[in-house]
Amino acid sequence: MNIYLLQVANGIGIGMLYFLLAVGLSIVFGLLRFVNFAHGAFFLLGAYLCFQCGEMGLNFWWSLLLAPLLVGLFAWLVERFVLRHVYALPHHFHILFTVGLALVLQEAVIAFWGPLGNNISPPDLLQGVVMAGGFVYPIYRLFVIAVTAVMALLLWWVLEGTRLGAIVRAGSESTEMVSLLGLNINRIFSLVFALGAATAGLAGALAAPIRGVDPFMGVEALGIAFVVVVIGGLGSFSGALIGGILVGIVQSVMSTVWSEGAHLMIYIAMAAVMLLRPNGLLGRAS
């Protein structure tokens, strides 16, 4: 029993990371009506930037700050100068454009850092384990849970409590209304897109010490982000949270029961949810 509880705890840790990965995708969709297939590539970039900062001698805390900021900045530039012209195109080309972008980023990563993966160790402060009544739990994982929990609260506060959040939520209903209110919808789009990318980048940076970095983690991340939003419901903050944690727990528990099948079970869980609740657990009907 103990080992399952431990795996559930582990699962929550991974799940929070998956939440962080997916929430950006969900929010961007909610406002921009746009599913960014380069979202996984932002995760990838965040992870590699974190790695690179480490290689360049910066301590982990700086990496954790810089990686998402740089990813966010990059995303902001892409949105501002290129993506904006894509919105008017038919939906298929939105997707294909971002797929092209993801491919370019992936190849760029391989060009700079090579096709093989790399490892990062967590900073000394966060290494080691914590023992509590028979449980052995890695400190770094606890740290990840803490950071993602703080981010979740922060995002929740931004969405529900600030003017920007209200605008984002209003914009999700009607972008015309928002522009009629005299707000610069373009700037808001850029900001939200950058924010979504930055959260993915942060997730990547946090994930790097756990799973290492490799050029194909972007594709894997995209798949998981999709599973989380399918399970949780596209456009829903709480959906991303519940979906993320669920996926994390499934993966964690499965890795003790049937380690090879852990990834597979994530997708089977998704198929199961789709059968029972086609719009996700908390999603709105399309």
Place this chain on the structure above:
Amino acid sequence: MSKPTPILSARHVSKRYGKFTAVNDISLDILPGTVHSVIGPNGAGKTTLFHTLTGSTAISAGSILVEGEEVAHLPGYKRVRKGLARSFQITSLFPNLSVRENLRLAAQGTRPLQALNPWRRPERLRAACDSAEQLLVRLNLQAVAERLAAELSHGQQRRLEVGMAMAGQPKVIFLDEPTSGMGIDDIGDMKRLIHSLRDTTTVLLIEHNMDIVMDISDQITVMQQGQILAQGKPAEIRSDERVRRAYLGSMITGGKA
């Protein structure tokens, strides 16, 4: 003399979107060979009523009978075979296909299993092709038969929109604001078209153009906030006090007596 059987009957039809009730317990009988208009202010639920009757939207409660047969459980595409067809308020055509092809596809829709044939060319299914040809004449669209639907003028598109509903030779045809956005000349053509439909089909019409409504309708149902406010012949409706109040008076005084 016994009451004629309605060709379409709505019994206690309701449509709810979460907490919001768009259509509230509506019962209607449509007699065959008539033009039955549904009017009312914006947001009254007219289009939603059409959606539930044609199957574009699933019904929340109630029953819908076509010639006595229950169809409420059938999805929209199956109701076509039961004799229902519709045009849309916002033009909904096949933009990248020719006008002729649009009509042919619409005509073919009453025999959808034939359309699964992966070998026969469409030109070989003569019935649908012939229907399309006849419709082109009737709709006065022969000149643009080979043009893509997206390239037509608004008036032509609205005509084609109605044509798509006519193509399957339905028993009941639902026209949702067929003249919306049209200029005076086009409206005249549309009016004549709807007139000509009376001979072969039963027409349910949503219209804001009171000239047409008063002129052409055998029965009018007035809706407000998802419910029926009044029902009756044009003359009755025009003089109904409640209707005047709902419409703020002026709109319904147009048209011939």
Place this chain on the structure above:
Amino acid sequence: MKYFVHFRFTLLAALVTLLLPLLVGSGSLATEVLIFALAALGCNLLLGYTGLLSFGQGIFFGIGSYTTGLALLRLQAPLLPSLLLAMLIGAAVALLVGWFAIRQRGTYFVMLTLAFAQMFYFLAYTMKDLTGGDNGLLDVPRPNLSLFGHTMLATTSPWQYYSFVAIVFVLVFWLLQRVVDSVLGRTLLAVRDNETRAAAVGYDITLLKLTAFVISGAVTGLAGGLHAMMTGVAPLSNIEYHTSEAILIMTVIGGTGNLFASVLGASFYVLIGNWLSTLWPRWLMLLGFLLIGVSLYLHKGLFGVAQALLRKFGVRPAADIADTTSVKEQHP
């Protein structure tokens, strides 16, 4: 003369199979072009003709490879049944995946196809006994085409195998061209252009989409099977996301208004890729930029460029009914 016009693209496809040996030095490379042309055709049927953007074509390609590999290795099945089995299983899996994915529309649908692609990848990874896991199926034989013990067509050398694949390719192209020119094909166009309207005039959208999926799955499965025989391996990578991505990119770059466009797209991808990869290992980055460029400016792909060029020279190519002046999007 009218028949000529009807068959012009099939004849073009046949012409390509005759030209490839002249332009391409390697039999394997030429065969690879045709194999991926088949895969792109399957993808185009969904995208260009039904309006469904599928990131799951690798599923059917990989399953086709595994099926043929297993049939040849474990069942010692002859050539044609091994390929037919790949088509059948490809169609069956497409039915399953399609049934799930079609329950959603627009972008949601696309996301699902990607998620399913990942799922089948992990499925193949775990079912090591069937698929060989990471290693894949090795030493897949390549029997000759024989009937009642007599060898009709040898497939031993790369160019011999190429001639077999060429025949299969032209045959499948012809069949697909017939399908898209048929009532079914025309009705699929209606679904592509405006689902709501298609349903409102009486068509069962789900059934139509599933039909397209099944045909696509069969053709893509066949391509996968042919691939396994060409390389002698049914690798895990055939069912991986990047195969789905590559097939999709080929289809988009070729252009979606026309079947022959897929042949152009696949030829471009395979041949240019083969050449560029020797110059720069990161040639996929250029492909990414090309995809971005096509999304922004060249919606009709290479085929559109070819049409524009022909028009400049005064030749007016007969319009294909699937050609779109403005691709109408589906509502999400």
